[in-house]
Amino acid sequence: MRGQRRERATLVDVAKASRVSRQTVSNAMNNPDRVAPETLERVRAEIARLGFRPNRAARSLRRQRANAIGFQVEQAAGRPVGNILDPFLSALTASAQADDAHLITFVADDERVLRTYDRLLATQVVDGFVLTHTRHADPRAAWLREREVPFVSFGRIWDDPTVTSWVDVDGRAGTVAGVEHLRDRGYRRIAWLGWPGGSPVGDERRKGWADATADLDQDAGLLSGTTPQDALQASAATDRLLDALEPGDAIGCVSDIVALGVTLAMSRRGLRPGADIGVMGFDDGGIAEVFDISTVRQPLEDIADALVRMLEQPTEPSEGLIIVPAVVPRASTSR
Amino acid sequence: MRGQRRERATLVDVAKASRVSRQTVSNAMNNPDRVAPETLERVRAEIARLGFRPNRAARSLRRQRANAIGFQVEQAAGRPVGNILDPFLSALTASAQADDAHLITFVADDERVLRTYDRLLATQVVDGFVLTHTRHADPRAAWLREREVPFVSFGRIWDDPTVTSWVDVDGRAGTVAGVEHLRDRGYRRIAWLGWPGGSPVGDERRKGWADATADLDQDAGLLSGTTPQDALQASAATDRLLDALEPGDAIGCVSDIVALGVTLAMSRRGLRPGADIGVMGFDDGGIAEVFDISTVRQPLEDIADALVRMLEQPTEPSEGLIIVPAVVPRASTSR
Numbered sequence: 001m002r003g004q005r006r007e008r009a010t011l012v013d014v015a016k017a018s019r020v021s022r023q024t025v026s027n028a029m030n031n032p033d034r035v036a037p038e039t040l041e042r043v044r045a046e047i048a049r050l051g052f053r054p055n056r057a058a059r060s061l062r063r064q065r066a067n068a069i070g071f072q073v074e075q076a077a078g079r080p081v082g083n084i085l086d087p088f089l090s091a092l093t094a095s096a097q098a099d100d101a102h103l104i105t106f107v108a109d110d111e112r113v114l115r116t117y118d119r120l121l122a123t124q125v126v127d128g129f130v131l132t133h134t135r136h137a138d139p140r141a142a143w144l145r146e147r148e149v150p151f152v153s154f155g156r157i158w159d160d161p162t163v164t165s166w167v168d169v170d171g172r173a174g175t176v177a178g179v180e181h182l183r184d185r186g187y188r189r190i191a192w193l194g195w196p197g198g199s200p201v202g203d204e205r206r207k208g209w210a211d212a213t214a215d216l217d218q219d220a221g222l223l224s225g226t227t228p229q230d231a232l233q234a235s236a237a238t239d240r241l242l243d244a245l246e247p248g249d250a251i252g253c254v255s256d257i258v259a260l261g262v263t264l265a266m267s268r269r270g271l272r273p274g275a276d277i278g279v280m281g282f283d284d285g286g287i288a289e290v291f292d293i294s295t296v297r298q299p300l301e302d303i304a305d306a307l308v309r310m311l312e313q314p315t316e317p318s319e320g321l322i323i324v325p326a327v328v329p330r331a332s333t334s335r
Numbered sequence: 336m337r338g339q340r341r342e343r344a345t346l347v348d349v350a351k352a353s354r355v356s357r358q359t360v361s362n363a364m365n366n367p368d369r370v371a372p373e374t375l376e377r378v379r380a381e382i383a384r385l386g387f388r389p390n391r392a393a394r395s396l397r398r399q400r401a402n403a404i405g406f407q408v409e410q411a412a413g414r415p416v417g418n419i420l421d422p423f424l425s426a427l428t429a430s431a432q433a434d435d436a437h438l439i440t441f442v443a444d445d446e447r448v449l450r451t452y453d454r455l456l457a458t459q460v461v462d463g464f465v466l467t468h469t470r471h472a473d474p475r476a477a478w479l480r481e482r483e484v485p486f487v488s489f490g491r492i493w494d495d496p497t498v499t500s501w502v503d504v505d506g507r508a509g510t511v512a513g514v515e516h517l518r519d520r521g522y523r524r525i526a527w528l529g530w531p532g533g534s535p536v537g538d539e540r541r542k543g544w545a546d547a548t549a550d551l552d553q554d555a556g557l558l559s560g561t562t563p564q565d566a567l568q569a570s571a572a573t574d575r576l577l578d579a580l581e582p583g584d585a586i587g588c589v590s591d592i593v594a595l596g597v598t599l600a601m602s603r604r605g606l607r608p609g610a611d612i613g614v615m616g617f618d619d620g621g622i623a624e625v626f627d628i629s630t631v632r633q634p635l636e637d638i639a640d641a642l643v644r645m646l647e648q649p650t651e652p653s654e655g656l657i658i659v660p661a662v663v664p665r666a667s668t669s670r
Contacts, residue, residue, distance in 0.1 A: 041380060044383035045376065045380060048379035048380070049379065068460075073424060075425055076422040076425040076635055081416070081417055081620075081622045081625050082416055082417075083421070086418070086421040087411040087414060088411075090414060093441060094411065102460055103439065105406075105440060106428060125403075232624075232625060260625075267602055286416040289416075290567060290595075300411055301412075
């Protein structure tokens with residue numbers, strides 16, 4: 001991998017090979033009239049020999065940042081409907097474009113993602129990456145950092161607090177706000193439908209629910225369940241919770257996709273979200289609005305803008321950017 | 336615009352300036368040992384002077400196709416949930432990648448799309464485009480063709496039958512198949528909820544409904560309505576149809592997003608999709624599966640593969656590729 005990356009000629013390589021300063025190489029590309037003809041010819045020959053791309057590299061040099069950003073999209077088959085990463089891709093495209101950068105999409109399964117990074121870098125297709133779906137034992141950040149590849153992340157780099165080039169939403173605070181909204185609306189017991197343990201995002205949101213319901217007289221074990229991030233499976237997982245709940249209780253959900261599954265299960269029993277059982281989602285990526293589900297909003301445009309700004313910085317920030325999200329009240333918490 | 340494009344040096348430009356054949360330029364880049372040293376130096380100097388990018392251009396030359404493909408995504412705000420273009424973007428990314436090409440996303444409103452094309456081409460960010468959302472009075476295909484920019488389209492180029500580099504689904508045949516499925520299942524009257532007239536895709540699907548119900552004893556005017564491509568607005572538009580329908584009737588929909596709106600309106604009245612009123616969607620981009628809605632499936636992976644293959648061809652095909660889609664039966668047409 002190292003060998004492949006070394007093939008990518010830099011301005012420094014051209015300067016060394018031509019026995020001139022980097023400024024002279026830059027002038028040869030951008031202000032050739034400032035360079036003596038003989039020197040100019042030598043630099044240009046080295047540029048051609050090394051396959052150094054003048055236009056693009058000069059732009060990166062001037063702007064001190066990557067110009068093409070790699071972004072992994074999920075495979076078409078089996079991707080969840082209402083995925084927050086769909087509007088996030090749009091927001092990130094717009095933020096990058098406003099800054100004269102471009103997003104390049106790619107697909108890769110977990111086993112191949114590092115090989116795909118390597119190929120995209122070796123072929124000079126991208127200069128850096130925006131990561132999403134960060135998790136424990138995630139090899140991506142360490143791999144990129146080791147190779148000094150610029151990257152930022154929507155989501156914390158959970159296993160390495162020294163990596164700070166990320167933007168994330170405070171899942172605990174968001175869920176606490178969601179539960180407090182349910183309690184303010186007068187719902188009595190507050191159940192939780194989350195993802196299976198081990199997902200740092202899911203665990204953090206679940207902690208918010210546990211903390212915000214600790215003083216309630218309720219059986220936390222009976223009132224919590226897990227489901228994958230899929231509306232149909234969430235719907236099936238809701239049944240056990242509904243058996244334990246009564247009208248006037250509520251269900252906090254780890255995501256809008258899960259909340260959608262909850263409302264599907266409720267409608268099968270003739271229960272109305274809000275009037276009978278309160279339902280609170282998390283994300284607000286579009287699906288919550290369609291189904292009139294109250295939720296905790298991730299501000300995707302702000303996150304995308306912050307990530308692109310961060311990618312522009314020549315150095316990493318001293319700490320990541322945590323956004324405390326706000327509740328968007330809708331019919332599913334209206335009694 | 337012409338001026339800007341002319342700045343992009345081609346292999347032919349290098350050959351002319353170096354007073355050698357194109358093959359010699361190609362050899363200078365890929366097999367330099369086959370070229371006399373003096374000639375090699377002259378060609379390399381011209382490559383550098385003209386800013387010709389050897390790696391990429393050589394690959395395009397060898398492969399006879401564009402290497403980076405522009406793809407317009409919708410803005411984050413107001414984009415419909417369940418948009419078929421979300422899974423299509425994934426499928427297209429995978430198809431392009433399998434072929435060593437890359438997708439570059441961009442956003443643009445209708446007024447700016449040609450300027451955005453121009454900028455992406457002038458800055459050599461993309462070599463061609465995949466169009467979607469084609470419609471009447473759509474200026475994009477003519478603009479691209481005039482400039483000899485490679486492009487293909489998911490959707491016919493409605494106003495210019497001489498442009499044949501597209502793949503599309505036969506909307507009329509698909510809707511006919513959907514209505515026949517409803518009739519086979521024993522639904523009596525078949526209503527239609529479509530988009531407002533003037534959309535070629537919507538008009539074609541509506542024609543399928545009109546043709547396949549022409550022999551039915553039903554009031555077509557009473558049993559058809561229109562809605563924008565939005566589940567909530569579709570839900571509102573469904574009410575008038577439901578007033579006119581009886582249990583045992585059905586509603587054919589121009590899209591799954593519209594069908595979702597229909598099922599939302601039905602559940603408000605306590606009507607069950609399938610058992611009470613049949614519902615048929617169109618697209619199968621994910622949302623129909625979640626809501627167990629029978630639909631007409633657009634095979635996105637096949638379409639993406641065909642488009643990438645088409646973009647590889649040095650010449651346009653003699654005619655566009657029309658795919659006749661199949662019905663996917665689910666609960667919403669089960670009595």
